[in-house]
Amino acid sequence: MSTPTPGSSADLAVSLPTDTATFSAAGMFPVGRIDTHHMLVLADDVSADEVEALALSLDSHAGWVGASRLQLVPGVELQGPWEVDDELRRLMGLPAWATQVMLLECPPHRTGPLPAALVGIDPVTDAFPRSQPGGAELEALTSLRSIARRLAGGLRLAGDGPEDGSTVPVLVVPDPEMSASLTVFAPVWIAPEGVVALVSTLAPGARLHLEPTPVRGATGLAAIPVEELERLAAELGEDVLDEAWRLAERRREEAAELEAQARRAGRTIEEERDGYAVVAEIDVSQIGWGGIEVRVHGAEDVPLSVRGESWAQAGVISYSIVWTPHDPSDARSEKLPAHVRAERSAARSLIEGVAGAIQKAAGGVVVDDDGFLVAL
Known part of the structure; x- marks a missing residue:
C-alpha cells in the first residue's frame, strides 16, 4: 500500500475486499486528524456494509467511491473504518464499547453562534457554541447522528474550542430509544373503522379522532424565533424567505375570502379531509401516561x-x-426521568405491535423516523 502524502486525499487504508462485512482499514490511522475531524464511533458488532446500507437509505448518491471511502453525498465521505485499540481509545476518550471509528471528510461550513435560548437542548448544537454547522456539514452530521442512533454508536465531534480556530472533542451518544414513532408506507388504504378495529385488538378503547386541533398563537414563519429566521435568511437568502412569506399570506387571504363569500351566500362550510387519525391510551391503568395516535393520509413524499x-x-x-x-x-x-422512560418503552412496544398489524393488513414496509427500514 502506498503512503499518502500529507494533506492529500489519497486512500488512507487497505483496498475494499469483496466481502465488505469483514472490511476493516488496517494501519495508517491518521492520528493527526482526530481532533480536527468529526468521527463515527462504532462497536465491534457493526460491519461496514451496515453503515453503507444506512447511507444508501439517506441519499441516492451514497456508496463506496474508493478504497475505504464511503460517500454520503457528493463531496462528503466517511473514511475507514479503523480498529481502535486500548491506547487509541484512551487517547480519544472513547467508551469501552468503542472498537472502530470512521472519519468524516467534509468541508467545514459554519454560520452564527448558538442562540442562548437553545443552549442545553441538543448535545450536537451545544458542541458548537461559537459557530453552528450549516450546509453540507450540517447535512452530514444529521446523517451521521441517524446512523449512530440506529447502530447504537456515537459521534466524536470536533467542537468549538475557547479560541477561534481551535477545537475541543465532544462525544455524543444518541439514545437509540429516543424516537418511538414508526410509519407504515403501503399501497392499500384502510378505512377508519378498519384501523380502529386493528388498534383495538392491542389497545382497547381505540377511537376515531376527527376533531380539528385548535391552533394557539402564531403559525408558519411567524412562529419561528427571530434568531432562527436570521439563520435561514443567511442560508437560503432573504429573497427566498420574503417570497415564502408573501405566498403564505396570499393563500391565507384567499382562503379567508372564499370562506367569507360562502358565509354571505348562506352556504354550509364543510371541512375537507384527506386523512384521519385513530387514538388510544398506552395503558389505562397507568394514571398520567399519554397515548398513541395513528395518522393516516396519502403520502406526497416518501423516504x-x-x-x-x-x-x-x-x-x-x-x-x-x-x-x-x-x-x-x-x-x-x-x-427523561425514569417514569417517563417507562412510558416511552411501553409506547414503543405498543407502536411496534400496531405497525405490524397495519403492515399485515395493508402490505408495504415499516420505516423509522430517520427513514430506515424496520423489520418487525
Whole structure:
C-alpha cells in the first residue's frame, strides 16, 4: 500500500475486499486528524456494509467511491473504518464499547453562534457554541447522528474550542430509544373503522379522532424565533424567505375570502379531509401516561428507502404511529426521568405491535423516523 502524502486525499487504508462485512482499514490511522475531524464511533458488532446500507437509505448518491471511502453525498465521505485499540481509545476518550471509528471528510461550513435560548437542548448544537454547522456539514452530521442512533454508536465531534480556530472533542451518544414513532408506507388504504378495529385488538378503547386541533398563537414563519429566521435568511437568502412569506399570506387571504363569500351566500362550510387519525391510551391503568395516535393520509413524499418498491409508483398511503405524551417535548427528548422512560418503552412496544398489524393488513414496509427500514 502506498503512503499518502500529507494533506492529500489519497486512500488512507487497505483496498475494499469483496466481502465488505469483514472490511476493516488496517494501519495508517491518521492520528493527526482526530481532533480536527468529526468521527463515527462504532462497536465491534457493526460491519461496514451496515453503515453503507444506512447511507444508501439517506441519499441516492451514497456508496463506496474508493478504497475505504464511503460517500454520503457528493463531496462528503466517511473514511475507514479503523480498529481502535486500548491506547487509541484512551487517547480519544472513547467508551469501552468503542472498537472502530470512521472519519468524516467534509468541508467545514459554519454560520452564527448558538442562540442562548437553545443552549442545553441538543448535545450536537451545544458542541458548537461559537459557530453552528450549516450546509453540507450540517447535512452530514444529521446523517451521521441517524446512523449512530440506529447502530447504537456515537459521534466524536470536533467542537468549538475557547479560541477561534481551535477545537475541543465532544462525544455524543444518541439514545437509540429516543424516537418511538414508526410509519407504515403501503399501497392499500384502510378505512377508519378498519384501523380502529386493528388498534383495538392491542389497545382497547381505540377511537376515531376527527376533531380539528385548535391552533394557539402564531403559525408558519411567524412562529419561528427571530434568531432562527436570521439563520435561514443567511442560508437560503432573504429573497427566498420574503417570497415564502408573501405566498403564505396570499393563500391565507384567499382562503379567508372564499370562506367569507360562502358565509354571505348562506352556504354550509364543510371541512375537507384527506386523512384521519385513530387514538388510544398506552395503558389505562397507568394514571398520567399519554397515548398513541395513528395518522393516516396519502403520502406526497416518501423516504428514499421506500421509493424502490414496485407499488410506490402508483400512490402510497402513510400510516404514521406516534407516541403522544402529555408533555409534547418528551417525545423527542434524550433526557427523561425514569417514569417517563417507562412510558416511552411501553409506547414503543405498543407502536411496534400496531405497525405490524397495519403492515399485515395493508402490505408495504415499516420505516423509522430517520427513514430506515424496520423489520418487525
